[in-house]
Amino acid sequence: MNEIAGTRGVRSVPQPDFAAPRVAGQAEAIVVRDLVKRYGERVAVDGLTFTIGRGEIFALLGPNGAGKTTTIEILEGYRTADEGEVRVLGLDPRRDAAELRRRIGVMLQSGGIYPTVTPIEFLDLLSHFYDEAEDPRELIRLVGLEEVARVRYRQLSGGQQRRLALAAALVGKPELLFLDEPTTGMDPQARRLTWSLVSSLRERGITVLLTTHFMEEAERLADRVAIIDHGRLVALATPQELTHSETDEVQFTGPAGLDVTALRSLPSALDAREAQPGRYVIHTKRPADLLSELTTWARDAGVLLVEIRVGHESLEEVFLRLTGHELRE
């Protein structure tokens, strides 16, 4: 069964919106209903339901082992589901595998490229598998690998190897692109280049499903973000909806080891925690009231508060609030 936030003692969140924004006259790119996948006793995907619209950039965000890769591999047709239903471009990924392969692009997590091949040779080779392929030279330029186009794969940096994998996923002019952790191993410059590249795919109308551990990546790229944890959907919304919910966050610095229980019991506090020694985070729906309660409490307790900041929750904090743990635990 699908399970959403609120079932494990977490606070209420914007309700997942399972309907994708509709582009007039077009069907959904991906439909996932009550998907379950087990590996022996372990339930890797535990009742996922979501829909991705055509042309949408959609991120599956979750920690290691959340079930992101398993979900993506089922959608690509590389794994079978135990329960539930999936449709990709209107097709059954297992039954219609041959047709699906022609219409999707897959960026693999790592490996799978012969170590002595050069980027240009590799893309040239791949282009022969498609009736209509992108020009390999154009792809090399698009992903910024001109200077290493004739360098052997094994001599490329991790980030360059990832960019080649991205170019390879685009060779067949896909309608739908699967990007499994596209920027893992990239330096900040390569990551930004990849982000602008993925954003530019939006103009071509390509639907993108990406998985990531990086909040910032989801926040910058995705039209909508599905947060998954232990194979379950805990939230599904736009990054703006997730981070600009009615919940605000008050952060301040003070002495380490303050009485967090006392902070939690301030009338306007939803919760409170010491995020790092001496750095505190309190969630509230009434920031002005909370500030006044907090300063009164601090005066009575003889505590000096510094750097008090009020703002919307970061996606990082949203994740913590929904799942009860950090993204990179």
Ligand SMILES: Nc1ncnc2c1ncn2[C@@H]1O[C@H](COP(=O)(O)OP(=O)(O)OP(=O)(O)O)[C@@H](O)[C@H]1O
């Ligand atoms: N072939 C397999 N056999 C047994 N267990 C597996 C297999 N593949 C994945 N798992 C387990 O299923 C769970 C989900 O794994 P999955 O790789 O889908 O998560 P993920 O969110 O993609 O994680 P990561 O970010 O590390 O790639 C994990 O607990 C993992 O150990």
